[in-house]
Amino acid sequence: MLIMTEDAWFKGVVDRANRSGRTVPLKVYLEGTEAANKSVKKVLSVLEDNPNIDIPLIDNRVRKGEIPIEITLDELNKIDYSNLIKRYYDKLKAGTERLYREGKIKKAIRDGLLAE
Numbered sequence: 836m837l838i839m840t841e842d843a844w845f846k847g848v849v850d851r852a853n854r855s856g857r858t859v860p861l862k863v864y865l866e867g868t869e870a871a872n873k874s875v876k877k878v879l880s881v882l883e884d885n886p887n888i889d890i891p892l893i894d895n896r897v898r899k900g901e902i903p904i905e906i907t908l909d910e911l912n913k914i915d916y917s918n919l920i921k922r923y924y925d926k927l928k929a930g931t932e933r934l935y936r937e938g939k940i941k942k943a944i945r946d947g948l949l950a951e
Contacts, residue, residue: 840895844927845934849948853940858947861927865920872916879908 844864852858882888892911895903928949935945 841923841927841930844923845930849931849934849940849944852944852948856944858944858950860950861924861931861948862951865924869916869920876908876911879911883908 844861848859848864879890879892882890892906892908893903894906894910897903931940931945931948934940935942940948
């Protein structure tokens, strides 16, 4: 499901930027994730009573080694996405800065990832 994780940012967006030089700014990444989540919720709310369609919702906000769990649409709707985005923005920005300080990403990559 469309609940962001640190792995999606660091092992997806940041690693790809390191390999290809193509960066996606953190704010754009988070806005896109939020927009996709809203779209999925809208589609699911229309389809939820259709017995011919079964779309599992997976909460992947688990620690390494844990198994993601299936949740209901009601549980998904209870997630405060604006608070989640703020928390992840701060955490992912700090982690990206740490990678730069440790020499794991170049300045141009850091600047592209953290562009306003």
